[in-house]
Amino acid sequence: MSRSESRYHHGDLASALEAAADSLLAERGAASLSLREVARRAGVSHNAPYHHFADRHALLQRLGVRHMTRLVEAQRAAGERETDARAAFVAMGAAYVGYAHEHPHGFAVIFDPEVCVPGETGPQMTTLIAENEALIGAAIARVAPELGEQEIEAAVVGAWGAAHGLAQLVAAGHVPIDAVRPAFEAYLAMGATLTRTP
Amino acid sequence: MSRSESRYHHGDLASALEAAADSLLAERGAASLSLREVARRAGVSHNAPYHHFADRHALLQRLGVRHMTRLVEAQRAAGERETDARAAFVAMGAAYVGYAHEHPHGFAVIFDPEVCVPGETGPQMTTLIAENEALIGAAIARVAPELGEQEIEAAVVGAWGAAHGLAQLVAAGHVPIDAVRPAFEAYLAMGATLTRTP
DNA sequence: GGTACGATCTTGCGCATGTCAAGATCCGAG
DNA sequence: CTCGGATCTTGACATGCGCAAGATCGTACC
Known part of the structure; x- marks a missing residue:
């Protein structure tokens, strides 16, 4: 099973999160950008980002x-x-x-x-x-x-x-x-x- | 009892809230400025501001x-x-x-x-x-x-x-x-x- | 090949905030 | 004096951040 199919270990979540956040940033401003929504958009749990970014x-x-x-x-x-x-x-x-x-x-x-x-x-x-x-x-x-x-x-x-x-x-x-x-x-x-x- | 002593009806809460918020703004940025903290600093409940400002x-x-x-x-x-x-x-x-x-x-x-x-x-x-x-x-x-x-x-x-x-x-x-x-x-x-x- | 370890991800939690709803209190018009 | 409306309070709910503990996976090592 390739990494991109395995949904547990994402493979390159950091980049995916950045991309998701960036696409959010194309719509809304940074103030209304929540880590949880980024996580949702990337298809991971609300706490996964904390393993790649210290905080918001x-x-x-x-x-x-x-x-x-x-x-x-x-x-x-x-x-x-x-x-x-x-x-x-x-x-x-x-x-x-x-x-x-x-x-x-x-x-x-x-x-x-x-x-x-x-x-x-x-x-x-x-x-x-x-x-x-x-x-x-x-x-x-x-x-x-x-x-x-x-x-x-x-x-x-x-x-x-x-x-x-x-x-x-x-x-x-x-x-x-x-x-x-x-x-x-x-x-x-x-x-x-x-x-x-x- | 003067209005300024009566703590129930503040008298000029709108101005007091603005002043409190402004003093907060002298320290922190707008993003980390919470309505509740403004209310606390003005000595009123966390919902009083809503009678003077529609929202944050x-x-x-x-x-x-x-x-x-x-x-x-x-x-x-x-x-x-x-x-x-x-x-x-x-x-x-x-x-x-x-x-x-x-x-x-x-x-x-x-x-x-x-x-x-x-x-x-x-x-x-x-x-x-x-x-x-x-x-x-x-x-x-x-x-x-x-x-x-x-x-x-x-x-x-x-x-x-x-x-x-x-x-x-x-x-x-x-x-x-x-x-x-x-x-x-x-x-x-x-x-x-x-x-x-x- | 098997196993233990660490990285990754998940669920669950406490706390703070924004905002709505309902009740308490006070002022002033009549 | 009473009643209405403005003002303020308490309570509640949803959402968000970040911590903690557990589940899952890849992999280095034997």
Whole structure:
């Protein structure tokens, strides 16, 4: 009897649980995601998950890592699809916002302070965050090669913040997705205005 | 016997509950805020809140309105404290981020899609959101008087997004508060670079 | 091949919470 | 003074989290 048919020892319950939870996350938010429902959807008893995740928190963190991985990958792909430096930078921002728009609950769980606290989420998330910043930093360095390391670091936080804010507002429904690109351009022009010495 | 001494009819339980919940929100996040604990802290039975709030959701929405009011007010005050248009714009952004830094859980509840959905949160929140956008719009119009209505509208979303993203990242602990101002300036300079015709 | 061990999964439990229902208490209008 | 309605209380039920103890399975070891 193969493992997948034997319903006692599932075989790869951890992945199945993650998948089940992720599909739940496509419908509802993390707050209304119960471990028991995940277990039900995976077809196991309400306590089976505890042999793979310390608690509800741990499963949500795992989902956070999952989505952060995809978010970083989406940015990377969008950036590599463009040859022009500026186009790549803009495309990465759009990818960031786009991911949040398509997976609002998944995106939310990445940055939910109740779930993923910077220092306490484990090395995987730390690595992913660093990767994300490196990705943005490289894109900025391509656009503005004259910048020093310090300046790039600051610009990374600024760009990340801008993309993140629009993503959050779009995901929450405060801003329609179509308004993002004009807003982005307008804000950049605004920057040009603000930094122009009077 | 005055109402405040009579412990049966509280007198102003709605406000007391809001205050209790708000003080809880200063410590923990909204997810771990239970109606029963709020009731305990207010010194009433676990079911008293239901005579003032339809459910847990309604109380959280009320807290969202409360904090959005303060957030808008903080921005307004910061803007009015400056005479220079650019300084006012920057100060408002700093106030936005500062509020999120000082009241991370309160700030989170404003924009929590599980709590405050744009269309369904009631007229008060709608008004506050509009007020917020008007405030930002006025600040932008002061900085760049040459902009048309459409352009300002787009710039509002862009500026709001930038401030919101930095606020979120600071509140979540991904970015230290000291990094905000340099990031803001760097991002604006970045905008100047990006919009400069090659 | 048989067996003991550990990993995996199950059932059952205590406790906390959200929400409904019914009763107790108090205020104020008439 | 009485009665209605608002306010608050106790009680109950369903659900969820996480612990504990038992059942089942794979496998390393003899």
